[in-house]
Amino acid sequence: MQKTFFMIKPEIVAARTQRCGEILAMVNADGFRITELALRRLARPTVAEFYAEHHGKPFYDNLLEYITSGPVICAGLEREDAVGRLRALIGATDPAKAAAGTIRARFGTSLTQNAVHASAGRADAERELALIFGR
Ligand code: CDP
Ligand code: MG
Numbered sequence: 464m465q466k467t468f469f470m471i472k473p474e475i476v477a478a479r480t481q482r483c484g485e486i487l488a489m490v491n492a493d494g495f496r497i498t499e500l501a502l503r504r505l506a507r508p509t510v511a512e513f514y515a516e517h518h519g520k521p522f523y524d525n526l527l528e529y530i531t532s533g534p535v536i537c538a539g540l541e542r543e544d545a546v547g548r549l550r551a552l553i554g555a556t557d558p559a560k561a562a563a564g565t566i567r568a569r570f571g572t573s574l575t576q577n578a579v580h581a582s583a584g585r586a587d588a589e590r591e592l593a594l595i596f597g598r
Pocket of ligand 2: 583
């Protein structure tokens with residue numbers, strides 16, 4: 464069993480629609496077990512550490528503003544090949560390029576507001592789970 468980190472981004476949480484539930488249902492339907500789940504308003508330093516790899520990129524400041532703009536739903540997820548399977552389930556970063564049926568294709572609205580986050584690799588998953596949920 465492998466673990467990964469998943470986040471539903473602020474524009475989905477703020478919308479007060481059924482989308483949060485639909486997204487979590489898609490995750491469960493793909494065989495993931497939810498091991499942690501929390502609604503969090505992430506502090507700017509936490510998000511800066513979370514997205515440290517993007518520091519200095521043109522979209523970085525906008526990304527920090529966006530992720531700290533409201534509460535997000537954070538989850539730890541477990542299944543075989545969790546990291547790879549969750550990245551496949553969410554789809555490409557740009558919702559316009561994400562495969563049909565993926566979470567980002569269904570719920571993403573722009574390259575920035577792409578509905579969800581999933582860890583890109585096993586090391587990222589461990590780092591992100593520790594940062595958000597602690598050891
Ligand atoms: O989230 P993912 O790993 O697919 O993509 P990333 O390249 O690690 O980028 C992190 C996040 O930054 C994306 O999910 C987008 O929300 C945002 N982003 C952006 O606003 N503009 C870009 N050109 C690239 C990414
Ligand atoms: Mg990434």
